[in-house]
Amino acid sequence: MEYVIIALVAFFVAILTFFSGFGLGTILTPVFMIFFPVELAIALTGVVHFFNNIYKLFLVGRNADKQVLLRFGIPAVIAAFFGAWLLLNINDVQPLFAYDAFGRHLKVYPVKFLISILLIIFATMDLLPWFNKLEFGKDKLPLGGALSGFFGGLSGNQGAL
Template sequence: MEYIIICLAALLGSGLTLFSGFGLGTLLVPVFGLFFPIEIAIILTAIVHFLNNLFKLFLLGKSANLNVVLRFGIPAILFAFLGAYILSLLTDMQPLMDYQMGNHIFEIMPIKLTIGILLLFFSLFEVVPSLANIQFDKKYLPLGGILSGFFGGLSGNQGALRAAFLIRANLSKQSFIATGVVIACLVDISRLTIYSKEIINHSDHFDYTLLTLATLSAFIGAYFGNKLLEKVTIKTIQNLVTVMLILFAILLIMGII
């Protein structure tokens, strides 16, 4: 049963999140977590996420905007390390509050609350008519990388902030997705470098058949998502990103993810 659930989540998640540029990891961690300890679930998700990004790079990489990759991606990677380091110093950080729904207790953490508010702010650029046509000047790309990397290192939720900036960077739909994929690959490499010791320590507990099938399922989802890309407009992608940003922000603020 776990094979079907995990592979289906990887297939659908990869296809749907191809357009938004974020969300696959958020979806896969709790699904893997149904069948594995959370530390194993995080590592397995990181591996599938990275391999799937490499496949998307093969499909779309030629459309990436190198200038945006350099100006956004390099600050993102550097500040991701800084954010991760600061997180290691904040291991005793306390939640602002907690609450219970059913049998689950959810905690509202300061970092995730901050990111949620930032994402809601960026969502205003799509839902408020007077802001809808505003584009971020290229000079602000390093700032976007700094924010994305730093808060991503603190919480692991880097993709949403990256998408919030790139969707307003006046890129074509192919370039928006491809540029995000290249940056995501660079971030995944840095993240897997940090995880490398844990990967080695837990390698005996991996189900390699399941890992392979989940990765292949993600490939299939990305392949068909890429085929569908030809039929959608940049406005459709902007609307999808906005909806996902708002949903993602609400779930962060509520402490659900």
Template sequence: MEYLIICLAALIGSGLTLFSGFGLGTILVPVFGLFFPIEIAIMLTAIVHFLNNLFKLFLLGKNANRNVVFRFGIPAIAFAFLGAYLLSLLTEMHSVLDYQIENHTFEIMPIKLIIGIVLLFFSLFEVIPSLTNLQFDQKYLPLGGVLSGFFGGLSGNQGALRAAFLIRANLSPQSYIATGVVIACLIDISRLFIYSKEIIIHHNQFDYLLLGLATLSAFIGAYFGNKLLKKVTIKNLQTLVATMLILFALLLILGVI
């Protein structure tokens, strides 16, 4: 069952992220998190996300705006390292609070608490109109890189922030998509460099067949997404997934999962 759920999530998420700040990382982290510890879920998402971005880079990369990539991407790389490093520190911390309900004991772990808060924050971008339509002037592109890189390194969720800053960069639709892909690749490279030690340590917990199928599903979503998904369908799906993301984030914060 997890194969079907994760592959379907990768397919849909990859298709959505072609033309929206909402996409693969937002969907895959909580879906992987249903079957793996949250730190493993983030690493698996990072791998699928990076491979899928390489595929999209091959398809679209020539249309990227180099100036925007430089102004946004350089700060994003640096702060993606910082976010990923913070994640590695959080995985080593003990629980901050234990509580019991009937015969069940729950632990509130720092990593789950922080990731839950981050996921909750980004889910609000999908349900609150003022955040969904948030835009920043071009002069704030480096700040956008800082924020996008940091949260991308920490949790893999940064597409909504990236979109809010890039949408005002006066890019054509093709250049907007391609520039976002290049920046996402840069952030993925940075965080995977930091994650690499943990990936090596926990590699025996990975299901490589599942990882391969999820990546293939993301490829298919990237290729066909723009043709198969209508805008109204995307909006409805965004609302549904955002609601589930809020629930997942709250369960993480409370130590239930």
């Protein structure tokens, strides 16, 4: 039954994010974390992302801005490997704290705590009107791609971060 739930969520989230342009990792990673360890959940989200992006490339790729694709995409892919490498290498860190809830003993690890704090910060920024007016020029695309890719590799939530 778990496999059916995972497959259905992945399928419907992929369809939803085709129209919104973002959110696959934001929705899918937490669902995968229910069933798998965090490292595997992020890797599986990456696999779904990869095939979803290949599909979208065939559907609408000819309309993509090639300059943005290269200047943002290449640094994002390279930095994603560094983020994933860091995730794999901080895996044996001790939990920050543990607690009991709903009949389960739960542990909070530094990487999960960091990603949670980042998501809260970025969600808060989205609510503040000043940040809606914030714009960056095309000269910032490589830096934006590198930051987005790094946090995507580290957390599985590239678009959200």
